[in-house]
Amino acid sequence: MKNVDIVIVGGGPAGLAAAVAAYDNGAKDVLILERDEQLGGILNQCIHNGFGLHTFKEELTGPEYADRFIQQVKERNIPYLLNTMVMDISPERVVTAMNREDGMFEIQAKAVILAMGCRERPRGALNIPGYRPAGIFSAGTAQRLVNIEGYMPGKEVVILGSGDIGLIMARRMTLEGAKVKLVAELMPYSGGLKRNIVQCLDDFGIPLRLSHTVVDIEGKEHISAVTIAQVGPDRKPIKGTEERYTCDTLLLSCGLIPENELSTAAGVELSPITNGPVVNESLETNIKGVFACGNVLHVHDLVDYVSEEAAKAGQIAAKFAQGAIADETDKEIVLKAESGVRYTVPVTIHPDRVDDQVTVRFRVGDVYKDSYVSVYFDDNRIRHQKKRILAPGEMEQVVLTKKQLAEYPDLKTITVKIEGE
Amino acid sequence: MYDIIIIGAGVIGCAVARELSKYNARILVVEKNEDVCAGTSKANSAIVHSGYDAENGTLKARFNVEGNRMMENVCKELDVPFKRIGSLTVCTEKELLPELEKLKERGERNGVEGLRVLSREELLAIEPHIGDEVVGALLAPTAGIVCPFKLTIAFAENAAVNGAEFLFDTQVNKVYADSGVWHVVTDEKEYEAKAVVNAAGVYSDMFNNMVSERKLHITPRRGDYILLDRSAEGFVRHTIFQLPTKLGKGVLVTPTVHGNTIVGPTAVDVDDKESTATTAEGIDSVIAKSALSVKGLPVRQVITSFAGLRAHEDGHEFVLGEPEDAENFYNCAGIESPGLSAAPAIGVYIAGLIREKLHLSEKGSFVAERKDILNPAKLSLEERNELIRREPAYGTIICRCESVTEGEIIDAIRRPVGARSLDGVKRRTRAGMGRCQAGFCSPKVMEILRRELDMDLTEVTKSGGGSYIVNARTKGGE
Numbered sequence: 001m002k003n004v005d006i007v008i009v010g011g012g013p014a015g016l017a018a019a020v021a022a023y024d025n026g027a028k029d030v031l032i033l034e035r036d037e038q039l040g041g042i043l044n045q046c047i048h049n050g051f052g053l054h055t056f057k058e059e060l061t062g063p064e065y066a067d068r069f070i071q072q073v074k075e076r077n078i079p080y081l082l083n084t085m086v087m088d089i090s091p092e093r094v095v096t097a098m099n100r101e102d103g104m105f106e107i108q109a110k111a112v113i114l115a116m117g118c119r120e121r122p123r124g125a126l127n128i129p130g131y132r133p134a135g136i137f138s139a140g141t142a143q144r145l146v147n148i149e150g151y152m153p154g155k156e157v158v159i160l161g162s163g164d165i166g167l168i169m170a171r172r173m174t175l176e177g178a179k180v181k182l183v184a185e186l187m188p189y190s191g192g193l194k195r196n197i198v199q200c201l202d203d204f205g206i207p208l209r210l211s212h213t214v215v216d217i218e219g220k221e222h223i224s225a226v227t228i229a230q231v232g233p234d235r236k237p238i239k240g241t242e243e244r245y246t247c248d249t250l251l252l253s254c255g256l257i258p259e260n261e262l263s264t265a266a267g268v269e270l271s272p273i274t275n276g277p278v279v280n281e282s283l284e285t286n287i288k289g290v291f292a293c294g295n296v297l298h299v300h301d302l303v304d305y306v307s308e309e310a311a312k313a314g315q316i317a318a319k320f321a322q323g324a325i326a327d328e329t330d331k332e333i334v335l336k337a338e339s340g341v342r343y344t345v346p347v348t349i350h351p352d353r354v355d356d357q358v359t360v361r362f363r364v365g366d367v368y369k370d371s372y373v374s375v376y377f378d379d380n381r382i383r384h385q386k387k388r389i390l391a392p393g394e395m396e397q398v399v400l401t402k403k404q405l406a407e408y409p410d411l412k413t414i415t416v417k418i419e420g421e
Numbered sequence: 422m423y424d425i426i427i428i429g430a431g432v433i434g435c436a437v438a439r440e441l442s443k444y445n446a447r448i449l450v451v452e453k454n455e456d457v458c459a460g461t462s463k464a465n466s467a468i469v470h471s472g473y474d475a476e477n478g479t480l481k482a483r484f485n486v487e488g489n490r491m492m493e494n495v496c497k498e499l500d501v502p503f504k505r506i507g508s509l510t511v512c513t514e515k516e517l518l519p520e521l522e523k524l525k526e527r528g529e530r531n532g533v534e535g536l537r538v539l540s541r542e543e544l545l546a547i548e549p550h551i552g553d554e555v556v557g558a559l560l561a562p563t564a565g566i567v568c569p570f571k572l573t574i575a576f577a578e579n580a581a582v583n584g585a586e587f588l589f590d591t592q593v594n595k596v597y598a599d600s601g602v603w604h605v606v607t608d609e610k611e612y613e614a615k616a617v618v619n620a621a622g623v624y625s626d627m628f629n630n631m632v633s634e635r636k637l638h639i640t641p642r643r644g645d646y647i648l649l650d651r652s653a654e655g656f657v658r659h660t661i662f663q664l665p666t667k668l669g670k671g672v673l674v675t676p677t678v679h680g681n682t683i684v685g686p687t688a689v690d691v692d693d694k695e696s697t698a699t700t701a702e703g704i705d706s707v708i709a710k711s712a713l714s715v716k717g718l719p720v721r722q723v724i725t726s727f728a729g730l731r732a733h734e735d736g737h738e739f740v741l742g743e744p745e746d747a748e749n750f751y752n753c754a755g756i757e758s759p760g761l762s763a764a765p766a767i768g769v770y771i772a773g774l775i776r777e778k779l780h781l782s783e784k785g786s787f788v789a790e791r792k793d794i795l796n797p798a799k800l801s802l803e804e805r806n807e808l809i810r811r812e813p814a815y816g817t818i819i820c821r822c823e824s825v826t827e828g829e830i831i832d833a834i835r836r837p838v839g840a841r842s843l844d845g846v847k848r849r850t851r852a853g854m855g856r857c858q859a860g861f862c863s864p865k866v867m868e869i870l871r872r873e874l875d876m877d878l879t880e881v882t883k884s885g886g887g888s889y890i891v892n893a894r895t896k897g898g899e
Contacts, residue, residue: 035821085818100816103806122858124648124725131698132727134883134890138860145864151878151891176895220695221887237701248892261822264652 002107005029005321007095009086010115012041014294016069017307018113021314023076027321032080033097040066045147048168054304089266091287111289111317114263118256118295126254130217139165139253152176154249158226159183160214162190166253171200181245184212184228186235189367192393223250256299273343274298281349281358283313291317298345301395326353333411340364340418351405361397364390368418376415377408423447426605426614428593431462432761433753434620435576436768442583444781453592455885456845458573460622464729467569467677468660470759471561473528480739482531484763489563491765499575500793502678508564508660511714513554520664521559535562550715564660568678569761570848579791581837596631616749616775623694623732625754633744637754641694641730644686645703650722650856654680661714672710684711699728724856731757742774794832820862822855834873844884
């Protein structure tokens with residue numbers, strides 16, 4: 001069996017950034033395993049701009065953003081295998097993978113970084129009634145067909161769900177000459193970024209119908225129409241509000257799910273809220289030496305934060321692989337998400353293992369205006385920051401420094417919550 | 422002229438075709454859809470009933486029990502997944518407990534073996550998630566689960582290997598007899614045969630009524646189902662039925678041979694024979710009713726919902742064989758539950774009637790065995806690597822959720838009665854049947870279909886007919 005210091009599962013933005021950071025932190029024996037035929041992951045089909053404002057201070061397209069990292073990987077001669085599917089990861093960090101050239105093979109890794117990304121929630125999981133004809137796509141599948149294969153799914157489009165990919169595809173299909181009739185969103189707020197609503201819907205006069213859902217799909221062979229209806233506070237359709245729209249395409253952008261089947265099989269504990277691994281300050285899962293970053297950990301809003309988080313994972317994994325990481329001590333601080341905060345990543349902090357700072361990322365469960373993000377160290381409020389707007393579509397973060405943590409040597413619980421005043 | 426034309430390539434039509442292919446006869450199967458297993462056979466509970474449910478002395482009882490007994494061998498010969506997991510019919514009302522004994526007696530008279538009434542305690546020991554109100558159950562150890570797609574496809578493939586011809590995308594508009602010869606009229610042309618088998622599912626009344634004065638009337642009875650991801654595997658270990666109460670017939674909860682969990686069906690009579698749309702009420706009621714027999718069903722793991730139509734004949738009975746006024750026209754009508762269970766036995770029975778009537782002789786060259794598409798996951802590491810060296814396509818995973826390789830998909834397309842659409846590939850290989858429901862693999866499967874069948878991407882369909890996936894190039898596309 002081959003031995004490798006760090007195996008990175010996935011060559012998308014998370015895997016690439018993790019590889020570069022691991023290398024730059026002294027781990028020279030790194031291998032990226034990528035299932036697709038090129039590095040870059042889903043960024044390759046995201047041909048719109050708006051990537052990299054934080055990381056590179058300029059607006060790049062998805063492929064351009066990916067290429068910046070791919071070049072860094074190539075400059076360092078970090079090896080990668082394409083068209084290679086990881087089939088299994090054992091708790092002992094034996095990675096089993098397969099491709100056409102090498103067949104099925106095993107690698108013993110000192111550290112594994114999970115960077116498999118996420119997938120879209122399919123129609124079936126949404127329990128939309130009606131027929132099951134052709135012409136219904138998750139937005140990302142349609143994006144691939146249009147941007148990579150160069151084919152259009154149809155000309156009259158209805159979109160259910162206002163996730164970012166759905167919003168981007170509303171604009172993309174419009175630019176390709178299709179008529180996007182509306183975007184229906186079950187929730188009373190959008191799941192996507194504000195800037196995408198403005199640039200992809202408002203600018204093209206595409207209506208966003210909040211608190212609406214699809215209640216019927218017509219067409220036995222190919223979709224021919226949908227019926228949408230308003231939903232009440234219980235998210236159930238309200239009788240009498242039905243409206244029928246003819247269409248030949250229904251796109252779904254109703255949430256992303258971290259792809260953790262490999263993690264689960266390895267025994268990695270998952271959070272029921274994020275569907276991603278439960279990690280500590282080192283982005284390490286409950287399995288020693290197995291780290292997670294990017295959308296497989298929790299779904300991010302901007303790729304810049306994916307890169308940032310992944311670099312951290314790469315840096316720590318490098319330390320781990322070199323035996324330079326402090327062992328976990330009993331001193332463990334638990335993070336709690338309360339009052340509007342849905343979750344935090346990480347879930348625990350071992351202050352002895354914190355180098356300089358820990359970034360705590362989270363999302364809120366509703367829209368909050370003129371509210372405060374508060375952080376409590378046990379009962380002491382150490383942070384109370386006003387935010388003009390907080391929305392579920394945007395990821396939030398607070399940075400905790402080693403110095404702050406050191407001021408509370410007996411700290412047991414850190415609570416992050418949204419407060420009015 | 423054909424010896425036999427079979428109308429309909431569902432599980433019954435294909436079972437009959439396979440049995441008839443044992444004899445020296447020219448056989449044609451005509452199907453209006455683009456593939457086998459496109460109607461009732463594709464959307465049902467995927468179970469093999471033990472046979473206690475049907476009334477004593479009925480064809481349903483006879484063919485269910487016979488089919489159940491045959492299933493294991495048939496599935497072994499044809500390499501179809503089948504598991505004899507047993508069924509439990511749970512009773513949720515103390516006053517109804519005697520009904521279980523009655524069912525047991527009825528089953529025993531039907532010839533069902535091993536029936537036993539279990540107490541709640543005995544039940545909990547084998548099914549820990551049983552509902553709080555369940556007071557007892559009838560255990561039928563001979564019940565099982567089967568892959569209905571694979572069973573139908575295997576019958577068809579085996580029939581084709583033994584010489585039966587298949588004609589898809591071909592609707593039969595008229596059937597009539599003239600001077601002892603049957604004429605089967607399609608849009609394109611007219612075919613002649615000595616005998617016709619009516620295995621047209623919900624349309625079988627229509628064909629019977631064209632040729633016989635003994636009219637049939639079939640009501641399509643729609644059933645909504647939900648399917649849970651394999652991550653819920655092990656939630657139940659048996660097929661769990663509910664004893665009907667005054668609130669009506671319950672729903673079943675059962676594992677599938679692939680580790681998914683099926684819950685359903687509803688029973689709604691509809692007029693439209695194509696009406697396979699699910700309804701919100703149907704799905705809600707399936708979930709609500711399941712709570713009677715099991716608690717804590719992980720409904721968040723739903724990956725799809727679907728509806729199927731059962732061909733319910735007014736007589737509430739299978740209609741098998743020749744109507745007295747239509748010689749050499751063989752009905753397989755009213756095949757609702759337990760039709761899938763009965764299919765192997767119906768195949769043998771109908772083929773037997775025709776063999777006798779047409780004096781068919783046995784074919785020495787009949788090949789009884791069929792191998793399914795190779796599943797590389799069942800190979801050892803060495804065997805798998807040897808396979809990939811020989812055929813590298815087995816080293817590329819196309820469907821990540823179900824770990825289906827390109828090699829398997831190519832095999833599904835190239836084999837007899839091969840796949841020609843995304844659904845065809847899905848039913849043969851499971852590519853696209855997993856939790857992402859083809860989100861990632863469909864563009865790749867489309868490309869393989871395009872390449873293998875030498876067509877344009879715009880000609881690739883989900884399930885034939887007008888079910889195209891893409892219909893034009895983008896502005897930048899060449």
